[in-house]
Amino acid sequence: MPSPFIEEIRRDMRLRGYAIKTEKTYLHWIRRYIYFTDRRHPAETGANEVREFLTHLAADKKVAINTQKIALNALVFLYTKFLNIDLGDLNFTLATKQRHLPSVLSPIEVQRVLSHLEGRNKLIIQLLYGSGLRVNEALRLRVNDIDFELMTITVHDGKGRKDRTTLLSTSLITPLKAHIDQALLTLKIDNEKGLGPSLPTALAKKYPNAYRTAGWAYLFPASGYSANPYDGTLCRHHLHDSVVRKFLAIAVRQAGMTRKKISSHTFRHSFATHLLQNGADIRTVQELLGHNDISTTQIYTHILGSHYAGTASPLDRLGSR
Incomplete structure (x- = not known):
């Protein structure tokens, strides 16, 4: 049976409009924190216990720095927004992580992968x-x-x-317009059954017929219906990211290209x-990302x-000698 306290936090997050994915992640770390403090109520603990927990993640669990940051964000939400308790300066041990350069494909490699895909x-x-x-x-478009x-x-x-x-x-104008036509056809079929895409709760309440509006149709709708996690109503959500992982792997x-x-x-x-x-400006790229x-x-x-622009290898200076 779900904890009444956890369910209260869940309701608060939904009132604030947090994404379901964020909700699940934050609740996971809040539960772990509560177990770490021997199931004491968070109102009875505070900065010292949070500091110990975050240090424990870094020193004992060896988590990556981004994982530790997510745990911190979850606990900051718990205390500052839900419990209205100021944690102050935590001064905890930071997780360490070596910088790993992301994997990047050449334009030719991108085309090679695309050549083995079609349609949606x-x-x-x-x-x-x-x-x-x-x-x-x-997928949420x-x-x-x-x-x-x-x-x-x-x-x-x-x-x-x-x-x-x-x-x-x-280059995507023509295929995207054709795909939108298919998405709107799915919407029409759903509407005939009194159903439609999942919508933000506040929008669905303010505009009860918004699910019939073409603009709210998902570009990549799921193949079936599911219960809306906010109100339990039957709807069609967008495609799950696991679908992308599977077809991309194939x-x-x-x-x-299995070596990369x-x-x-x-x-x-x-x-x-x-x-x-x-030649794009880095600040333009920052904004686009x-x-x-x-x-x-x-x-x-x-x-x-x-970042090495203008710097030549000393070997090149030897010439043919």
């Missing part, structure tokens, strides 16, 4: 590479997020709960790297070696 599957990967989207950003006049894609509630716009490749094997680690995120990395390679800190975007200059 090919379009998803083309959007990841052509617009620098994260996989879930692509709705018809009204595509602007063929401005040639832009609007990403709503991306990482960090931010909205942004990014490029729409002109395409990579068929392309004979390739995931859906590889195409976002390739988008950024190829833009910089072609939705990075808060330009240092995150600068990792791609290390892939290019552009």
Whole structure:
């Protein structure tokens, strides 16, 4: 039986409009923290216990720094937003992580993978590479997020709960319009059954017939119906990211590229790297990717070696001697 306290936190997060994925992640770390403190109520613990837990993750569990940051974010939400308790300066041990350069494909390698995909599957990967989207950003796209006049894609509630716009490749106009027609056909069939796409709770309450509006149709709807996690109503959600992992793995094997680690995120990395390679300004790339800190975007200059611009290897200076 679910803990009443955890369910209360869940309800609070839904009132604040947090994504289901964020909700699950935060609740996971809050549970782990509660078990770490011998199941004491968080109101009875505080900064000292949080500091010990975060240090435990780094020193004993050897988690990556990003994992530790997620745990920290979950506990900051728990205390500052849910319990209204100020944690102050935690001064905990930071997890350490060596910098790993992301895997990037050459334009020819991107084309090799795409050549083993077709239809919907090919379009998803083309959007990841052509617009620098994260996989879930692509799968959550709705018809009204595509602007063929401005040639832009609007990403709503991306990482960090931010909205942004990014490029729409002109080569995708025809296949995207054809795919939208298919998505609207799915919407029509659903509407005839009194069903439609999953919608934000506040929107569904304010506009009860919004599920019939073409603009709210998902570009990549799931094959079946499911219960809306917010209110339990039957609806059609977007495609699950596990579908992308499966068909991409097959395409990579068929392309004979098993020596390189390739995931859906590889195409976002390739988008950024190829833009910089072609002379794009790094701050423009930062904006298109939705990075808060330009240092995150600068990792791609290390892939290019552009931070060594004008520096020649001493071996080259030997000439033919």
